[in-house]
Amino acid sequence: MIDAVCTYGGQRHTFSILKFQALPETEIEKSRQFLQCPECEGKAYYRKRSSDGKAACFGSRYHVAGCDEGHPSTQRDRETRHSVEVNKVISDADIISIDFMLSNSKKSVTEVQTVTATSSLISSSLPKIDNASRKHAGSNEQAKVKVLGLEKILNSLMRGSDLAESSTLIELDTGYKFKAKNLFVNFAEAEPSANAKEAKPKMYWGTISHLDKELDWLNPSDCTDVGIPISKYKSIILERFNVSEGRQLEGAGIILFGKCFWNSKKTRKIIELWNADRIFISVLED
Ligand SMILES: [Zn+2]
Incomplete structure (x- = not known):
């Protein structure tokens, strides 16, 4: 983004990056939380010049799909993929369990783990049937639990997945469940x-x-x-x-x-x- 729209004070001003970075620091501090993409109006940010000489720039993490200002990147592709994946998890799972350590590890975090929530007592007394039929087995109903890390959850929320409005149960710690839309x-x-x-x-x-x-x-x-x-x-x-x-x-x-x-x-x-x-x-x- 070469330009950004600033809505500070209820007015809309379009700033070029050169003009914005030349503002006094107090003006920048006042204005930087009021920036938008000039095309899709997604919330935008300002990055100052880095100590090693990278130029100041505008950008947005919220460009809508198809916005010409939202240049493709591997990061954006991954965010979009995660959003699609999380939507699929929402439609498949009864409960989404958050693994806080999943995104903290340096290892690959691309795998969605599927676990089955059941006590050993129940599972040993049930005949061996698959999860899909077990789901409809009345009082022996077994919840289908999917595990997600924070990275996928964040990426999907930024890309506008269904998670923010979903009634799917999210389990944070064993026994603590919240509807996604309330969490x-x-x-x-x-x-x-x-x-x-x-x-x-x-x-x-x-x-x-x-x-x-x-x-x-x-x-x-x-x-x-x-x-x-x-x-x-x-x-x-x-x-x-x-x-x-x-x-x-x-x-x-x-x-x-x-x-x-x-x-x-x-x-x-x-x-x-x-x-x-x-x-x-x-x-x-x-
Ligand atoms: Zn945009």
Whole structure:
């Protein structure tokens, strides 16, 4: 994207990247969470010049299919594939179990694992029949469980899969199930509780606009009233996703399990991470 539309202040201004990067830093900070793709209006990001000389640029993780600004890339192809795959999992499975470690390992995460949820007691008392017929076996009904990692879930949400609206049950920990549509929340739709104690954790997702200088806070592109403090887990997270400077996270996709609540002045929504494992960041690969 050579240009981006900025909607700051309720007006629409088209900026070329040269014009935008020449703005005073305070103007850039004010405007960067109000950027859109000029063609499809997908939420866009601004990446500043890198310390090793990569040029500043605009981009979007949300181009609609067919938008001319959304240049094909292996990353985009993979996201689209994951979206198709997750839609298939939704239609096939009764329960989707999230494996938080699946996307953390350095190994290939392309395999969807299928497991069968059953107690040994039930399975030993049942005749050997396949899962499809067992599903309709009345009181002995057995749920078909598919396991997904955070990477596929995030990619599919960014590419507009059915997951965000689905009633499919998502199992986070043994026995803790939520309907997908109640669990996955884009940052723009985050509803804060009065305080951290009252907040129920959910899976929040979206894209990162920018960080503060100390890399202690992630600021989403999707909205301007949410802040995600990461200082507690900063070194683990930056190392896992191979990030050495804030610019690398500008435009990154992110999903995390955490609690949303108001700051003490009720001016900003805080999303607090559950732990260092329940987060996945899709760093831009180009
Ligand atoms: Zn676009």
